[in-house]
Amino acid sequence: MNQASVIGKGPMDGAIGLFNHTSEGNSVHRLLERIPQAALLVGPEGQVLCCNRAARTVFGHDPIGTLPVPIGECIAQFPRQVDWTGTDGTAHSIQVEVESIEWQGNTLRMLTIPSPGADQPPALLDYNIAPGWTAIIDGLEEMVLVADEHFRIRHVNRAALEGFSCDAATLLNRPYYEIVHGSSSLPAYLSALGSGSGPQWVVEETEEPHLGRFFKIMVSRLETPPGHEPVLAIVIQDQTRKLQHEREAQRLNLALAKSFSGITRALSDLVEGRDPYTAGHSGSVAKLAARIGGEMRLAEDEIEGLRVCAILHDIGKASVPSSILNKPGRLSPYEWGMLKEHPSKAYEALRHIPFPWPVAEVVYQHHERLDGSGYPRGLKAEEIHLWARILAVSDVVDAMSNHRPYRPRLPLKVVLEEIRGGRGDRYDKRVVDAYLELLRREANRVMVVDDEPLMLDFVTEVLQLEGLEVAAFRDPIAALEAFEKAPYPLVVTDLKMPGMDGFELIKRARAVNPDTEVIVITGSGDKHGAVEALRLGARDFLEKPMEIKTLQNAVTEALSHYRGWG
Ligand SMILES: [Fe+2]
Ligand SMILES: [Fe+2]
Structure with missing residues (x-):
């Protein structure tokens, strides 16, 4: 049963049928469709004889045969404000312009609702979304919303309907940010969209707690033929699952890194436990090395690797008898020879562990000096890994600043004489400078x-x-x-x-x-x-x-x- 048959008892009953079924009526329809505003042709008693697509959108249904507005009042004073309640129950105040048309001895009225303003429900304009395009848009996995210049949704694809779990009527004519962001105001990222001469698209990644979703959104301005209103395409990728996977992977990595650093720490404590003088030495060297690395703008991951190298740098001392490690006097050449083996011993122990960083090699090099005066291999300059050069300075600073069995702690002044004296010679200039800068700030x-x-x-x-x-x-x-x-x-x-x-x-x-x-x-x-x-x-x-x-x-x-x- 259509609307016409419900109303079809008045004098214009035939007129409605005529508008819907005759060639004359068809040309009136075509004419109305060319009007961008919502337009209705209304009979003397106020019933709608025919209307265009924009009007159907305004009223949320086909108003043919209905009495949408108090026509008598409109005619008495036009243009006039008419209060109207939408299908969703929201009240609108619309401005209606009325013109009289004489037709077959009857006075008809052409009602038009001017271009949509902020308070008015919009009229669906002709977006020229060709059927082929609609099929393509509908076939996309991404959610696609086509919107007018006020960001009000005018077309949605299948993925969007599924993604938001609702029907088109719920989405159409609402600003997309209401649906996507749950907000009544324009999102800040749209300011980068430009108004014609600037960028024509923006991309935003956003977490939407009201939907429990994570979206990657692209809003772009589409080219429209002259005379047509601007059209925006909002393409939304739902990245919730991807993000959940990433977060889970991060959590596992963190847990792994924690247990990994716990094991590293335990190993180094085991070694240091044999030598009370060096207890805490690796931890202090790691702290200082990481600060120097930070000062030198090393990446986060590099600093983490450097920290691990520092924690393990003296692990080779496990193979040195504690009588040598704790000997208060000078070491004999034999004893000194054994002590000097600790970097090689550490290398042997560590080289089979698949660290994500060159830990074994860096630890192997921590007693090497730029001028070749270090041990065990007498490497020079660039042959020495940057992390090993950072370790060298951190190790010397910490060792000199603390008591040793064979000498008391040395004052900072003496430590600085060693580090400054070796700048560019034994120690890397950039490393020394970074350390001095830290000290200056501290x-x-x-x-x-x-x-x-x-x-x-x-x-x-x-x-x-x-x-x-x-x-x-x-x-x-x-x-x-x-x-x-x-x-x-x-x-x-x-x-x-x-x-x-x-x-x-x-x-x-x-x-x-x-x-x-x-x-x-x-x-x-x-x-x-x-x-x-x-x-x-x-x-x-x-x-x-x-x-x-x-x-x-x-x-x-x-x-x-x-x-x-x-
Ligand atoms: Fe060492
Ligand atoms: Fe050391």
Whole structure:
């Protein structure tokens, strides 16, 4: 049963049939279809005699024979605003223009709804999607939405209907971003689409929690014949499963990497356990090597490989008797010969393990020096892997900075003399420079401890103005805790404080890092306290009240001494 037969009791009943079945009616149909706006031909009582495709889209159904608008009111005042409720129940206010047409002694009205505006439901324009194209679009695996310039969906392919699990009526005429992104506003990436002269397409990868999906979306402007509205194609690839696979692979890789690094760590601990002096050595070398690698802009994966090499670099010491490793005096030539075998022994042990990095080779080379003075093979310059050159510097810095059975730890100044002295000769210039840069930046941090807020603020502000990174503490116990986590190159501290005095703080801080410089702030006339602080290793003392310049000079001098400049 069609709409005409429902209404077909009035005087225009025959007229409806005529419009639908005669050649005259057909030409009126063709005429209406050429009108881009939604257009309806309405009889004297307001029933629709015929309409175009755009009008069917506006009303969401075929309005032939229905009474879509209060025609009498339209005629009384036109153009006029007509309230109308869509098939989805949403209220629209549409502007209708009315013209009178005389036909077979009757006055008909031509109602047109002007070009779609923001508040109006759009009219489906002729997108010239040729049937062949429709078939191609429908055959695509990707979801394809064809939209007008306001991004409202005008055509959907089969994949999109399946992908969004709904029928075309749910999708048509809605902005695509409502469906895809669950948002009522234009997505930011569309700003890159341009308006004609700029780029004609954008690609976006986006996770849509409201759908539980991950999409790769391409929005492109299609070429349309002159006079036609712009047309956009939105092609959507559902990458949810691919992403799930990738995430699962990442999770497994991470778990594998963790257990792998645990095994590496266990191996190195086993070796270091035989030699209390080198306990923690590999871990410290790995930390420093990774920081130097980062400073040299090595890729993430390279730094990971470098870290593994560092952890395992001394694993060959497992074959060296602990009596040699722990010998307090000089080694005999025989003993020295055995110790020097540790890189080769490590190479033999590691070369059968299929690491994703050249671990065995790098470990083999960690005692080689650019000038050929290293061991075991006396390799030179480029023959030595970059990671082995980074390991060389990190290894020497850490070994010299710690106690050994045959000597006490060496001050940073001496370490720097070795590293700087060998720059470009024994050690790679770029590696040395990266290390010095790290040190320079690190030696920018100052800890200030004073229970008097005014003095604490004063010192903090002066030092911050010098461009230093200042950590200020009123409580010496909290300061010491922070220091133990990450030692500071310089501590400026008051002497008389509740909880822990400055002397105790100096002692404990320098036990953690003997290279830390200390400046103490003393009350006027406390010469005894100042002397005691100097005896504990403080570099300088400042008497309250102090000049800004005096404080600046003392801090600059202490930091440059720490860096080995002074
Ligand atoms: Fe070594
Ligand atoms: Fe080492």
